[in-house]
Amino acid sequence: MKVVLFCGGQGQRLRDVSAEGTYRPKRASDAPKPMHLIGGQPILWHLMKWYAWHGHTDFVLCVGFRAEVVRAWVLSLSDQVVSEPSAVPGVPTHHFRSGDLSDWRVTVVDSGLDANIGDRLQAVRDIVVGEEYFLANYADGLSDVPLPTMIDEAVASGAVATLLAVPPPESLHAVELSTGSSQVDRIAPMANQGVLINAGFFVLTPALFDVMNPGDELVDAPFARLAEAGRLHAHPYKGFWRAMDTAKDRMILEELWYTESRPWAVWEDAP
Numbered sequence: 001m002k003v004v005l006f007c008g009g010q011g012q013r014l015r016d017v018s019a020e021g022t023y024r025p026k027r028a029s030d031a032p033k034p035m036h037l038i039g040g041q042p043i044l045w046h047l048m049k050w051y052a053w054h055g056h057t058d059f060v061l062c063v064g065f066r067a068e069v070v071r072a073w074v075l076s077l078s079d080q081v082v083s084e085p086s087a088v089p090g091v092p093t094h095h096f097r098s099g100d101l102s103d104w105r106v107t108v109v110d111s112g113l114d115a116n117i118g119d120r121l122q123a124v125r126d127i128v129v130g131e132e133y134f135l136a137n138y139a140d141g142l143s144d145v146p147l148p149t150m151i152d153e154a155v156a157s158g159a160v161a162t163l164l165a166v167p168p169p170e171s172l173h174a175v176e177l178s179t180g181s182s183q184v185d186r187i188a189p190m191a192n193q194g195v196l197i198n199a200g201f202f203v204l205t206p207a208l209f210d211v212m213n214p215g216d217e218l219v220d221a222p223f224a225r226l227a228e229a230g231r232l233h234a235h236p237y238k239g240f241w242r243a244m245d246t247a248k249d250r251m252i253l254e255e256l257w258y259t260e261s262r263p264w265a266v267w268e269d270a271p
Helices: 043-053 067-076 117-123 146-156 205-213 219-228 249-256
Strands: 002-006 056-061 080-083 091-094 105-110 134-137 141-143 161-166 173-177 182-188 197-204 234-235 240-245
Touching: 002 043, 002 117, 043 056, 043 134, 043 141, 043 173, 056 117, 056 219, 117 219, 141 197, 146 161, 146 197, 146 234, 161 219, 197 240, 205 219, 219 234, 240 249
Parallel strands: 002 056, 002 134, 056 105, 161 234
Antiparallel strands: 080 091, 091 105, 134 197, 141 240, 161 197, 173 182
């Protein structure tokens, strides 16, 4: 399946990361969010390795902020790259032919500096519209969710869109107030309340485009329309998931990497 990765974000809450924690830019504020490093590699690399381990090596990168940084990184991955035309006029697909990235295909599409996720997906519509299913990801989080199981459930459900649903970060607390009062009756970690959040890992069908309007954010309006029609599915998962939204999140992922407790690195277990 094709894998659409949304790489256009600025990562404003990561700007207190040192420049050494990013790929190439001299200032952390110049780095697109997916190019912040975990274990010396961009989080984008970790995600692509994860998808590739599951057999999905046809990547579509939707770039925006500092697009040239992502393009330069992609071309640095292999010294044997064949460029071919893609479904987007003037945009090549880079086919890697060497090393452990052999047979990876990467298409980098400029989806606009200030575009939202829905607009970025619309920008690559011509690339994925012929697919029965395709995968998509916010490109700012890591997980060890069994992807084949998630895909199988998505197919069996007949849903137009399936999202990974996980408990919220343990640092968030739910507050319950007395009826008609500001008195707190209960406060407890949201992770223990049965609340699930969208983790940004998706299995999608091209029918999604039929419920999208120009300017729609991916989740807000289109997913609400699908939910109302009974065509939105969730894959609940209580295993490992961590988004890299802040410098603290990146520090946690770095610590996991260097203590060799990195559950998302499933490729390291391959023979």
